[in-house]
Amino acid sequence: MSERLWLVVPAAGQGRRMGADRPKQYLPLAGRPVLAHTLARLHGAFPTARLALCLDADDRWFDPAWVPFAHWQRIDGGRERMESVRNALAAIDAAADDLVMVHDVARPCVTVADLQALHLAAGAHPDGALLAMPVADTMKREGGERQSVTTEPRDGLWHALTPQGFRFALLEHALSQAAARGIAVTDDASAVEALGGAPKLVSARRDNLKITHPDDLALAAAILALQAGDGKEE
Numbered sequence: 201m202s203e204r205l206w207l208v209v210p211a212a213g214q215g216r217r218m219g220a221d222r223p224k225q226y227l228p229l230a231g232r233p234v235l236a237h238t239l240a241r242l243h244g245a246f247p248t249a250r251l252a253l254c255l256d257a258d259d260r261w262f263d264p265a266w267v268p269f270a271h272w273q274r275i276d277g278g279r280e281r282m283e284s285v286r287n288a289l290a291a292i293d294a295a296a297d298d299l300v301m302v303h304d305v306a307r308p309c310v311t312v313a314d315l316q317a318l319h320l321a322a323g324a325h326p327d328g329a330l331l332a333m334p335v336a337d338t339m340k341r342e343g344g345e346r347q348s349v350t351t352e353p354r355d356g357l358w359h360a361l362t363p364q365g366f367r368f369a370l371l372e373h374a375l376s377q378a379a380a381r382g383i384a385v386t387d388d389a390s391a392v393e394a395l396g397g398a399p400k401l402v403s404a405r406r407d408n409l410k411i412t413h414p415d416d417l418a419l420a421a422a423i424l425a426l427q428a429g430d431g432k433e434e
């Protein structure tokens with residue numbers, strides 16, 4: 201059987217930093233919930249992929265009508281993003297060499313071209329790959345009284361984005377080892393790196409915004425409008 205592509209979408213977060221009346225993945229964005237846009241982008245790139253959608257077990261906002269995939273399953277999310285992804289890996293019937301791409305539901309602006317570029321890179325590199333963008337600002341770490349401390353030169357620093365893609369066996373093992381060693385990773389590549397792996401950074405569009413804070417929603421709407429004008433929409 202030729203390798204299959206699995207899309208794991210962590211969508212079980214509460215959106216605390218957004219401070220809205222519902223989880224941010226259900227906030228309206230250009231007439232549809234954020235979640236619907238993200239799934240449409242993924243489907244536009246990989247219409248025959250299998251979707252594992254991680255939702256809070258008590259999610260009362262979700263509507264299956266927003267899922268365009270023929271093959272999909274709902275997964276109960278965990279307390280942290282890492283646990284949600286692990287729950288998905290435990291539930292899917294994937295072969296060791298199947299490719300798994302993990303993409304935050306909170307990133308609806310990812311383009312089909314970037315998704316396909318990541319798919320190619322993740323399949324070509326044994327340690328997988330992740331969309332990323334080089335840091336363009338001088339980075340600071342907060343000191344005691346919110347003093348500015350510049351910890352390291354920005355050359356070589358990248359923002360990790362999603363999707364991040366890996367062979368199923370590698371990702372499953374990496375996250376299991378991270379959990380066993382009490383390493384709380386905030387992205388999936390960190391778990392592979394913790395094993396000594398070297399996922400490839402794939403330079404991506406800078407508009408792959410993760411909707412996190414209140415002003416991100418208007419920004420995302422503007423990005424979608426610009427992408428539609430450039431013919432980059434789903």
Ligand SMILES: Nc1ccn([C@@H]2O[C@H](COP(=O)(O)OP(=O)(O)OP(=O)(O)O)[C@@H](O)[C@H]2O)c(=O)n1
Nearest residue numbers: 210211212213214215216217279280281305306
């Ligand atoms: N237990 C969790 C926590 C987060 N996520 C998902 O992981 C992605 C990135 O997380 P983040 O942007 O932090 O979302 P939230 O956890 O919802 O935001 P906050 O930290 O502000 O509560 C999101 O798509 C979120 O839905 C998840 O599936 N399960």
Ligand SMILES: C[C@](O)(CO)[C@H](O)COP(=O)(O)O
Nearest residue numbers: 281304360361362386387410
């Ligand atoms: C996975 C991620 O989007 C890569 O930048 C990020 O780590 C998610 O962090 P969050 O705190 O769960 O939003």
